[in-house]
Amino acid sequence: MQPSDPQAVLAPMTAAAVFMVATIDDGGEDAIRELLPDLAALCRTVGSRSPDGRLTLVTGIGAEAWDRLFDGPRPAHLHPFVELRGDVHHAPATPGDLLFHIRAERVDLCFELAMLITERLAGAATVVDEVHGFRYFDDRAMLAFVDGVENPTGRAAVDAVLVADDDPDFAGSSYVIVQKYLHDMDAWNAMAVEAQEVVIGRRKASNLELSDEEKAPGSHNVVTNITDDDGNELKILRENMPFGAPGRGEFGTYFIGYAADPAVTGRMIENMFVGDPRSGATDLILDVSTAVTGSLFAVPTATFLDDPPGPPGTPAAAPEPDPDDSLGIGKLAAD
Numbered sequence: 001m002q003p004s005d006p007q008a009v010l011a012p013m014t015a016a017a018v019f020m021v022a023t024i025d026d027g028g029e030d031a032i033r034e035l036l037p038d039l040a041a042l043c044r045t046v047g048s049r050s051p052d053g054r055l056t057l058v059t060g061i062g063a064e065a066w067d068r069l070f071d072g073p074r075p076a077h078l079h080p081f082v083e084l085r086g087d088v089h090h091a092p093a094t095p096g097d098l099l100f101h102i103r104a105e106r107v108d109l110c111f112e113l114a115m116l117i118t119e120r121l122a123g124a125a126t127v128v129d130e131v132h133g134f135r136y137f138d139d140r141a142m143l144a145f146v147d148g149v150e151n152p153t154g155r156a157a158v159d160a161v162l163v164a165d166d167d168p169d170f171a172g173s174s175y176v177i178v179q180k181y182l183h184d185m186d187a188w189n190a191m192a193v194e195a196q197e198v199v200i201g202r203r204k205a206s207n208l209e210l211s212d213e214e215k216a217p218g219s220h221n222v223v224t225n226i227t228d229d230d231g232n233e234l235k236i237l238r239e240n241m242p243f244g245a246p247g248r249g250e251f252g253t254y255f256i257g258y259a260a261d262p263a264v265t266g267r268m269i270e271n272m273f274v275g276d277p278r279s280g281a282t283d284l285i286l287d288v289s290t291a292v293t294g295s296l297f298a299v300p301t302a303t304f305l306d307d308p309p310g311p312p313g314t315p316a317a318a319p320e321p322d323p324d325d326s327l328g329i330g331k332l333a334a335d
């Protein structure tokens with residue numbers, strides 16, 4: 001089997017991003033299947049107008065949509081986002097068949113590509129959530145702490161994010177979970193900086209990590225720090241962006257986490273919302289943050305999107321004739 005090219009999941013952080021989630025309308029499946037191979041060309045068309053702008057597009061496909069769109073095997077770990085209800089905090093599951101994660105150094109590049117994709121979705125899918133994110137000072141989240149510090153890099157990032165040969169049909173693909181969070185900035189800004197630092201588990205100005213003694217059981221980087229049975233740290237790749245509209249009092253973080261196995265991200269979210277099994281603590285970040293969306297998508301390879309399978313129920317293609325055995329003599333001999 002030829003190796004497949006991943007989508008631009010591992011592209012570096014940029015100054016701007018658009019996150020678009022859409023649901024496929026009844027009967028829109030064929031149009032969406034036809035759109036998928038055109039997405040790379042749409043991205044090239046816009047990106048080549050400003051090559052320094054580093055425009056990339058990652059397309060995700062939700063579990064229910066996958067079964068409506070394609071025949072054949074499906075990614076082994078693809079399932080809908082699981083809603084979580086703890087004693088205090090709630091992580092809702094919200095509709096999402098398609099995710100478009102558009103990144104660039106310039107807002108206009110993201111906007112143009114979002115517009116071209118939306119034109120192609122018309123009549124086939126409905127955009128149910130659209131967030132325009134921006135880079136806030138030195139890579140800070142809306143809460144003004146540096147975000148993305150502990151992201152894996154290099155080989156570790158590839159291992160954390162891309163599906164390996166254990167799911168051979170989907171090697172090189174990934175999974176992504178998105179959650180839109182709104183922050184109570186009045187409550188956050190009323191806290192002393194030292195208290196905010198305990199919430200995140202790092203110093204605000206210097207970005208230094210707090211010592212274990214300084215952290216609380218509910219510090220964000222305690223609750224989301226998880227290991228496998230052998231004690232190895234489990235990593236995801238986060239490409240969060242702040243967003244908001246001050247005039248509407250809206251201040252948010254768009255969480256987006258890529259992983260080779262969405263169960264890793266799922267465990268982090270469960271620790272945050274239901275409680276860390278090591279301490280019972282929920283994430284202190286949730287005292288000032290409310291999740292208002294939650295969806296999970298498979299991120300197939302670019303190779304898959306260029307030539308997707310037919311619709312469900314497509315008759316199996318006749319086997320390719322063996323070029324070395326055009327007369328079928330070998331087969332006859334074997335019979």
Ligand code: HEM
Pocket residue numbers: 141142143145146147148149150151179181200202220221222224225236238253255257265266268269285289
């Ligand atoms: C309200 C939304 C969120 C905000 C504002 C936020 C912000 C931050 C910040 C400022 C850090 C510290 C710097 C860094 O290592 O990146 C951090 C770390 C981290 N966050 Fe979040 N985050 C949010 C949601 C989430 C969610 C939903 C997850 C998991 C599903 C998550 C997973 C992590 C992980 C794994 C780390 C690194 C922990 C470590 O040090 O080992 N975050 N986040």
